[in-house]
Amino acid sequence: MSTPTAGARPDEVRRHNRTALLRRLHVDGPSTRAELATELGLNRSTIKALVDGLAESGIVLERVPRARSGAGRPSLLVLPQPQAAVVLAVDIRVEQVAIALVGLGGEMLGRNRWNLHRRSGEPDEVITHIIESTRVLADELDLKIYGVGVSVPGVVRRSDGFVHEAPNLRWRDVPLGDRLRATLGVPVRVANDAEVGALAEHLRGAARGSLDAVYVSADIGIGGGVISDGSALRGTGGYVGELGHMIINPTGRDCHCGSRGCWETEVGELALCRALALSEGTPRGVVIAELRGLRADEVGPRLGEFREWLTLGLVNIVNAFSPELVVLGDLFTALPPSLIAAVGAEVGKRSLVSRAIGGTRVQASTLGTDGKLVGAAELAFEPVLDTV
């Protein structure tokens, strides 16, 4: 944990420690007072005072643990109370929007989703639908919302959640953060979907505990989020990179972004459809079923070219960011495990950086299709844990 600077006043120190304790319980789940003391580097009387305060406010509950280990008085188990701080998580995709109400500790308390068609994908329609569905869900469950986190497949200004361009949604200059904040009246954070996915993997998925990892996910487009030295990598003005728009085949196809031969034209959903001889509009479920139904002897002939483009892009990513781990999300999780293993081995051989760092693990996400929702909830919790 970080330490407050010299000269901090006692109430600042207390607030700092309280947030650290809540974050620990939120991310890692129920813990004993003794574990909290050890992991946060605080003495037991400080922990007691903090936990007592949180229990009085109904934010945590304490109970004697069921399984007692060793002799002596057992350390009380501290459990976060989901209803004490609930956030709205929103995952906007090209073909679908999902929302969830997520409680302290990460449990999904309620959820809803709907498909987008041409007209219902307009920004106004999407925003109105999000607000209405949220109200219905919050009323049904009788929950108050403390914050909002939104995942968008586009270029987002983090400071206010302004969406500059979301090429595959055909959105441009949408003040999404301001619109939601004005109506819902709570802090709203909007981020690029790949950054949100990387956050989810880092806090609750395959990249937990990893200091340097890249999350790459496939939907219609390809996004990439980078964890560098334990934090999300952002550039100028907080903007994250757009790894799907790395040009990898200069003589290839035109891309929505106005460039040509971007990586997503070779490994996005449409490329997978081509490889599987499915038409462009094939529903996602059919693509996934087709991928999962491939016989071992079909993988090479049908996905050989796709595999090569996936490998080339990952070689570039590993050569750029030197991660120890690459997590593949969304549609990529339906790829045959043998293909993912082969790609990982090839990247380890062909990347100069990977050879130096002793190889890079390439694996599928284990968060399933909920990854972006999980990440959007964590985005929403960032300011909430300080103030709840």
Place this chain on the structure above:
Amino acid sequence: MSTPTAGARPDEVRRHNRTALLRRLHVDGPSTRAELATELGLNRSTIKALVDGLAESGIVLERVPRARSGAGRPSLLVLPQPQAAVVLAVDIRVEQVAIALVGLGGEMLGRNRWNLHRRSGEPDEVITHIIESTRVLADELDLKIYGVGVSVPGVVRRSDGFVHEAPNLRWRDVPLGDRLRATLGVPVRVANDAEVGALAEHLRGAARGSLDAVYVSADIGIGGGVISDGSALRGTGGYVGELGHMIINPTGRDCHCGSRGCWETEVGELALCRALALSEGTPRGVVIAELRGLRADEVGPRLGEFREWLTLGLVNIVNAFSPELVVLGDLFTALPPSLIAAVGAEVGKRSLVSRAIGGTRVQASTLGTDGKLVGAAELAFEPVLDTV
């Protein structure tokens, strides 16, 4: 400046402030006591005590400033004394090694360089030559060396300066840091040349004051160093990326690294020689003269294809790291200014990220061929400023 954490002892605080003051004088040059107090956020009596201590040790000198501004007693000017802390900077390139003795404040007090041929490029030969030349130079100038910084065009383990692979030097598994440390008996830091170049630009060049910048330099190979949120970007185990080995033309040429179509095969020195119809072994000076001698109407026809590859690679770099500035170093500084301007404009149009952040400046380094030496000296000063 960073602040020591709560509970720091007075001597730790004093040491911390002393290093911050020295770093400020080293990087920004002579300053008045009043300026130091304002910029470091310390009161004048603290500054006085620190400066008095440094003056007693002969590390700084104080004098009344020549140009007096305003009424009242002038604030004394504090000047770093170059001889008080001297480091050895080493720039190992494919065809040449340069060394310099650099004093506190960044002044080069002496230098030497020699060309590498096939046999003299062997690691043992290079290391022996560096040590001998350093001894001659230090004896001549009667200087003591406090630390060493080395720039190498390859993949380097930062913790001990072990060179895994330097493809263009044909080096592999060279314990460069240990060898120099054992003989010279002072702290030695070795880093990838692009990281060293980025450090130089960030502290003393075009990227000064920039939080997010990428430095890309062309020698035989292409290297890239990234400054992200004000610090050098490193990945797993401290390894930096290898932007020259981004695959950009999958049907292109074989690369030394074992891959094919790496960016450096399209924009490195050999690619420039091809574009200029020069043979592969053409001396660097001739290549530069040829570039500088191009008439305006020759730039398009002769360098059009090269310009396109340079643009594509920079679009990828901007889409990956979202920098506000790209600094082009080494051989790239000899490119026609009109070509650099055209590349900058194209990157601004074709990169999704650049469009969002309002464009990315692309400009040539102003540090000349000394950039890597300047950066290697700063690398060496990192531990020295704490202990001198």
